[in-house]
Amino acid sequence: MTAISLRQVEKKIGAERIIHPIDLQIQSGEFIVFVGPSGCGKSTLLRMLAGLEPVSHGEIYYDALNVTKMAARKRQVAMVFQSYALYPHMNVEQNLSFGLRMTGHSKQEITRRVGKAVDMLRLGDYLSRKPGQLSGGQCQRVAIGRALVQQPKIFLFDEPLSNLDADLRSAMRIEIARLHAELGTTMVYVTHDQVEAMTLADRIAILNAGRIEQIGTPDDIYKHPQNIFAAEFMGTPKINLLAGEVRQEDGLWFIAQDEPQNGIKIKLDPNLCRLSDGKKCTIAIRPEDIELVADSALKLKVEHMEKLGTNTHYFGKIGQQSLRLSAHRTAEITVGNELAIHIPAEKLHFFNRSGQRIPANRSKLPAP
């Protein structure tokens, strides 16, 4: 079990900064997921942790050991690659044992470790097959097995499931979670898939353009996004964003700026909102937090629907403002209908003009 700490870790390629200075503590035994859009630097960060990519500035520690300049092969970490990186000329068993054979482990030790990995990942039926004769999911299990037999201090996963189809992906997610529960090894996992991030992580770090936008538990990030990027990145369908301003007139109101006359007007709870009259801001609300009501001044004209069985996503407009909402399936609603909706004040998130969260006025919150 190894803790990782990054101190002002930075990556430059030429004059361009790929990773801006990052400070990050990863607890021993933690499962941390780096998530972000492609090109955000998440894989680069992982490769720096592995020692496959030199660090331009700053330091990386494994526990108290400074590994910044240590060669990858000395670090005792194992990595599972997106492309699996299995040796195509070796069969499954040879792939699993290759590293151990090359580093002078005893026969019994190799048999024991490989046997254990084979059992854990249920690879027994494919031992004599070559990677070319395996499916994507089987290849990925072998790749994980190969990491397993190394008994590494840290497991690194670089988008391991992105080449698999949806079914396999969810099955492999469960396997990886089970593996972490059994081994308790520190795991760092890179993905662009928010579902993987939400389901696997103890903590998620959301990266964007070489910076960590937010770091926290999946729940925390989902419920308290620290900025608009984090709010938008997590959740399907995407969170609704409305730009506008706060108005004090017969109570505290939010007026969406697109439609000052007849557009969206939302009643705010002064206990939950710090903003005063005239303040510009962006509010956000998750699609599932919008309620369908019998009657309301806010009417969403449905333009498109996605029926997902238990839930349905409705995409529509109020005036010019697009809105998404997710609700239990209601059979009678069709495209073109107008839905009366209620936007509950207690579910709103507030962001300032630079996209940072404006915390709720907690001092005024009633004691739970």
Place this chain on the structure above:
Amino acid sequence: MLPRLTPYLFLSPALFIIGTFVFLPMLAALLISLSDYNMIETPRWLGLAQYQRLFQDPFFWNALGNSLLYLLIVVPILSIAPIFLAVLVNKKIPGIAFFRSLYYLPVVTSLIVTGLMWKWVYEENGVLNFILQSLHLINTPIAWLADPSLSLFAVMAVTVWTGMGFYMVIYLAGLQSIPKSLYEAAELQNISRLKQTLFITIPMLRPYIALVAVISSIAAMKIFEEIYVITGGGPLSQTETLVFFIYENAFIEFDMGYASAAGIVLFCVTFILSILNLLLTRETTNEK
């Protein structure tokens, strides 16, 4: 009707050229090898007499032996050594393109030029002897080309030198097709660079090695220019290869029938090698 003929219509120009310049001469050679054609008199039909004569001719066996010796020594060297050269120039080092071009230079240089250059290198008072003497490795100059026990090997060295860059490029293409992540995986498994080369690179290059073995063995059987320029087949026919034997009989002795018979034998040997190598390549490709 037309659609069925169309593909053949497209093939016909190429078929016509190959037919005229490859298959027709092959057929002609087969016929000539059954006669005593000498370019002047009307050829007489001899049946298999030329072949009988060939198999009783010690010069033919000497030439065939030299060709096979060439094959046995040059092909393994040219199949293995360029791998290491390719591994070297596959590194991302500043100016590596210069070295790649440098190693490829002998390939694009005319064999006549390289032949003359090496002849000068091998001279009794040539560069090689000068270097060896300066280093006090030898006291008296060695007659590289005049010594019957050395001359064939001296010419082989030239073939290796000229071929190295060509096969290096083939291996370089092979190396660049190996995903980088395999080496990264190996690196994280604490596998040394040498072991990575031996157990990952070389096995992954197997189809390329098979290809190089095919090309270089066919090339080895057809060695001519180096011999012609550097030794002229001497000393004492020690560097006379099968193609050189054919050349001598055809264009010096004008014994076309006899030369054609030797040519047919050469064709058979090359053909067998090609089939052998084709099977070998197919096997490695199927494995993928």
